[in-house]
Amino acid sequence: MIKQFAAVSVLFWLFVTIVSTIANGRPSVVVIDPGHGGIDRGGIPGLRLAEKDLTLDTAKRLSRILRARSNIKVVMTRDEDTFVSLPARTAIANRYAGANAVFVSIHYNASLREGAYGIETYYNNRRAYRLAVLVHPRAIQAADSRERGIRHRGFRVLRSNRLPAILVECGFMTNRAEAGRIQSARYRERIATAIADGLLQY
Numbered sequence: 001m002i003k004q005f006a007a008v009s010v011l012f013w014l015f016v017t018i019v020s021t022i023a024n025g026r027p028s029v030v031v032i033d034p035g036h037g038g039i040d041r042g043g044i045p046g047l048r049l050a051e052k053d054l055t056l057d058t059a060k061r062l063s064r065i066l067r068a069r070s071n072i073k074v075v076m077t078r079d080e081d082t083f084v085s086l087p088a089r090t091a092i093a094n095r096y097a098g099a100n101a102v103f104v105s106i107h108y109n110a111s112l113r114e115g116a117y118g119i120e121t122y123y124n125n126r127r128a129y130r131l132a133v134l135v136h137p138r139a140i141q142a143a144d145s146r147e148r149g150i151r152h153r154g155f156r157v158l159r160s161n162r163l164p165a166i167l168v169e170c171g172f173m174t175n176r177a178e179a180g181r182i183q184s185a186r187y188r189e190r191i192a193t194a195i196a197d198g199l200l201q202y
């Protein structure tokens, strides 16, 4: 009886190990998508801060950190201040479907309510949810900000994406205190590091 139990335990342990090894296979490719760009400034009209610059800066930091800490292939949907349509962004992502790739879109939030602040993470499917769970709390901690939820929403860049895809709203440009922090390179470096930490745990 004990022998049987031991054999079942060993089998179960083997099963768990194999499944978790497969599930935790680090992505081979990370497609980083800096939100907006070119004629699309992002944010809301009248904002002094240009979301497109903040997203590009954060994305470049994330790319550098991933390259330094892993041999993951990093692909950027844009690496300068150019307009890239949403279908073009997902087309870049979908080239890596089946290549153990994930997609991370970087955004900064804006609200007509000045009091709104914090971090939101959106995802497109179950595998992306697992990635969101790894990235979201780390981003909140890095930003020292408020948790505003992990949400499923049909943003086009997520919806037509065949990769597990998340979109991280890295703080509100319309909240005075948060906007102040967002403007510091240190904040954006911390956010990028947090996202990289989450990706490397995936």
Ligand code: ZN
Pocket: 035, 036, 042, 043, 051, 107, 108
């Ligand atoms: Zn945005």
